[in-house]
Amino acid sequence: MPPKKRRFGRVRKLPSGRFQARYRDPNGTDRPAPHTFPTKTDADRWLTAVEADILRGTWRNPDLGRVALGDYLTEWIDQRPNLRPRTVDLYRWLRAKHIAPRLGARLLTDLTPGVVRAWRADLLADGVSTTMTAKAYRLLRAVLNTAVDDELIRRNPCRIQGAGIERPTERPTATVAQVFQLADIVPGRLRVLILLAAFASLRYGELVALRRRDFDPRCRTLTVRATLVERQDGTLTFGPPKTDAGLRTVTIPAAIRREVRIHLNDFVDEDQDALVFTGATGAVLRRSNFQRTSNWRMSVAAVGLPGFHFHDLRHTGNTLASRTGASLADLMARMGHASTRAALIYQHTTKERDEHIASGLSEQIKNGRDRARSGHGQRKKR
Known part of the structure; x- marks a missing residue:
């Protein structure tokens, strides 16, 4: 019995033994999957998911995200309203120093959580401070949030919990x-x-x-x-x-x-x-x-x-x-x-304030123990 023909898309086996999936998008363009699959079942499942996206109206044209991050980031900074001049200077410096050299040539669609994790790890390994790394990460996350809004990518790949939080060392104070x-x-x-x-x-x-x-x-x-x-x-x-x-x-x-x-x-x-x-x-x-x-x-x-x-x-x-x-x-x-x-x-607790609190607690402990010794508040004997 011949295999059942697919209603949507088609799958073929390549000389390498892997499987390629292709389909026609809503505009009639014949498109291949972005990668091949180890089994025919995997390719079929991928096509089923694409068909579901088209039927729900959530399908995205994969060509839209084929924009280099470096170019998109430059436009993002230039078109951002109400940025203060020194903020513009900082963003351009972060782009040139920490983002573009490693990620600038990558397409938006090629940015994955793994790529972002590796980029951040490389910055830290190269001696970039945690504070400056956090600034660069926050900028990248903001830019890619806009890319999601522009429907260029489906999800923001910046998903490292706490990576954008700056934890600067405590600065000294003078008397x-x-x-x-x-x-x-x-x-x-x-x-x-x-x-x-x-x-x-x-x-x-x-x-x-x-x-x-x-x-x-x-x-x-x-x-x-x-x-x-x-x-x-x-x-x-x-x-x-x-x-x-x-x-x-x-x-x-x-x-x-x-x-x-x-x-x-x-x-x-x-x-x-x-x-x-x-x-x-x-x-x-x-x-x-x-x-x-x-x-x-x-x-x-x-x-x-x-x-x-x-x-x-x-x-x-x-x-x-x-x-x-x-x-x-x-x-x-x-x-x-x-x-x-x-x-x-x-508003953090200063040493002096903490000592004041401890002193108040000590007074309450002392008063409570004094009352206990005088017979007040003692437990009844069974």
């Missing part, structure tokens, strides 16, 4: 005394820059974008209205803060208000639009200029903080603010965060 020691070492026109970074929790870009009009007459508050963005090509741009939450008014601690007033009087032009912090010639204070003028590396080492970054001043201020008992919402408002993720870092 209040060390902050003032550092402020004493740097040139006088940079002194208040140090103090506001630490005690007003401002980012570097926010500080160097401050203008005289951003301070109230008594320097009780300052208002963050802009930030300075320095691109990788050296271009400087004044723009809005990172998020809407970045537009905020911050109360300046009374202990440093006098120093702020002195700085405005001694180093800032009377024009309300004058920048509060500038270079020696009055130009915008670039990061490189600040690092050189402050002799940053030697200055932080001199106060016992080798390897201390400028951003660690903000981290110090945020930590000090959390110790005041501020709520999560209060911390978010002061730091200019739109989400709770970063602010929650400063």
Whole structure:
């Protein structure tokens, strides 16, 4: 009895002994399966699944995903709306440095979970930090999510649990005394820059974008209205803060208000639009200029903080603010965060707070044992 003829597609045995499946798509194009099969049964099952997709209307044209990842990623970055300039720079750098060299020539349809796992493992084996690897993985995952939306691929192959989570090492914090020691070492026109970074929790870009009009007459508050963005090509741009939450008014601690007033009087032009912090010639204070003028590396080492970054001043201020008992919402408002993720870092239990909790528990244990010894709360004898 001759074998029953298939209603959909056809299968033939190749000289190699493997089996090839072919079918006509909804447009009438004759298509082969993307690979051969070890048995005729396997080929039949594959054709049955394709037929079911066509009947359900879920069949995808396999040619749609035949786009090189490198090209698709470039277009994705260029066409992404509302990306901040430095984010664009970061994405282009990640593409050129960590994604394109290994995956750029691969077609979207050729990206599998195994390929992605191998790519990530290679990055880590080559000494790329876990933080930078997580950034590259998150970018790849976002791009391939768009490819799914564009119906170029069926599923996102980035499925490594936790691979996109950054776990940076804990940054150091300075003591209040060390902050003032550092402020004493740097040139006088940079002194208040140090103090506001630490005690007003401002980012570097926010500080160097401050203008005289951003301070109230008594320097009780300052208002963050802009930030300075320095691109990788050296271009400087004044723009809005990172998020809407970045537009905020911050109360300046009374202990440093006098120093702020002195700085405005001694180093800032009377024009309300004058920048509060500038270079020696009055130009915008670039990061490189600040690092050189402050002799940053030697200055932080001199106060016992080798390897201390400028951003660690903000981290110090945020930590000090959390110790005041501020709520999560209060911390978010002061730091200019739109989400709770970063602010929650400063809600972690400090050693001092943990000792306070342990002390309270100890008191309760003591009181409970004292009551037991005095006959209160003893179990009845059977």
